[in-house]
Amino acid sequence: MLPEFEPELSASDFKGWFGARAPVAGFDAYTLEIGFGGGEHLAACAKAAPQTGFIGCEPFINGVAKLLGYIEAEGLENLCVHHGDARDVMAAMPAAALDQAFLLYPDPWPKKRHHKRRFVNQENLDSLFRVLAPNARLLVATDIAAYADWTLAEIKQHGGFVWHAQCRADWLRAPKHWPGTRYEQKARAARRVPHYLEFTRREAPVPGAL
Numbered sequence: 001m002l003p004e005f006e007p008e009l010s011a012s013d014f015k016g017w018f019g020a021r022a023p024v025a026g027f028d029a030y031t032l033e034i035g036f037g038g039g040e041h042l043a044a045c046a047k048a049a050p051q052t053g054f055i056g057c058e059p060f061i062n063g064v065a066k067l068l069g070y071i072e073a074e075g076l077e078n079l080c081v082h083h084g085d086a087r088d089v090m091a092a093m094p095a096a097a098l099d100q101a102f103l104l105y106p107d108p109w110p111k112k113r114h115h116k117r118r119f120v121n122q123e124n125l126d127s128l129f130r131v132l133a134p135n136a137r138l139l140v141a142t143d144i145a146a147y148a149d150w151t152l153a154e155i156k157q158h159g160g161f162v163w164h165a166q167c168r169a170d171w172l173r174a175p176k177h178w179p180g181t182r183y184e185q186k187a188r189a190a191r192r193v194p195h196y197l198e199f200t201r202r203e204a205p206v207p208g209a210l
Helices: 013-019 040-047 061-073 085-091 112-117 122-131 145-158 168-172 180-189
Strands: 029-034 052-059 079-082 098-104 132-142 162-163 196-199
Touching: 013 052, 029 040, 029 085, 040 052, 040 061, 040 079, 040 098, 052 085, 052 098, 052 168, 085 122, 112 168, 122 145, 132 145, 132 162, 132 168, 145 162, 145 196
Parallel strands: 029 052, 029 098, 052 079, 098 132
Antiparallel strands: 132 196, 162 196
């Protein structure tokens, strides 16, 4: 199934990425999930919003296979599945084309010497800023408090995104209609606390601002 659902990255627009599975006028909105793991969150979102085109990236083939199983079982047509690096997908995207992006439970690379490998960094935030439309949503979820702090520091340095949390409860409460992930269930079972950091993309960066 994978060749059928792989995005055509050389196409000039998202309609071409989805091929014959795209509506004649294209989808109403587009969402990216970076590192979808087992695909349960992405599949649930795609099922709930059939008029949205979802693009998922995952380097591990077992996760890709699980997502394809959900696609087959549910008859989903509004998904593109990239078995590889999300950075390649973002580089091929048109500017300001996404309405939403998810980064859920990324590898925290806990050792200090590995921090440079964390996905949330200035280069990747530049890419997200380019492909997200103004006022588009970016949601980063992590169960590692140190990674949440790292994310907020990187976001503040970049200045291209607004954080809307007003109190602690705002980032500890899952968004409405949240389908969750299996990793999230394991985190809760291990008594690790999920953090939901929700941002919107500014019109222009204001470095040092949240």
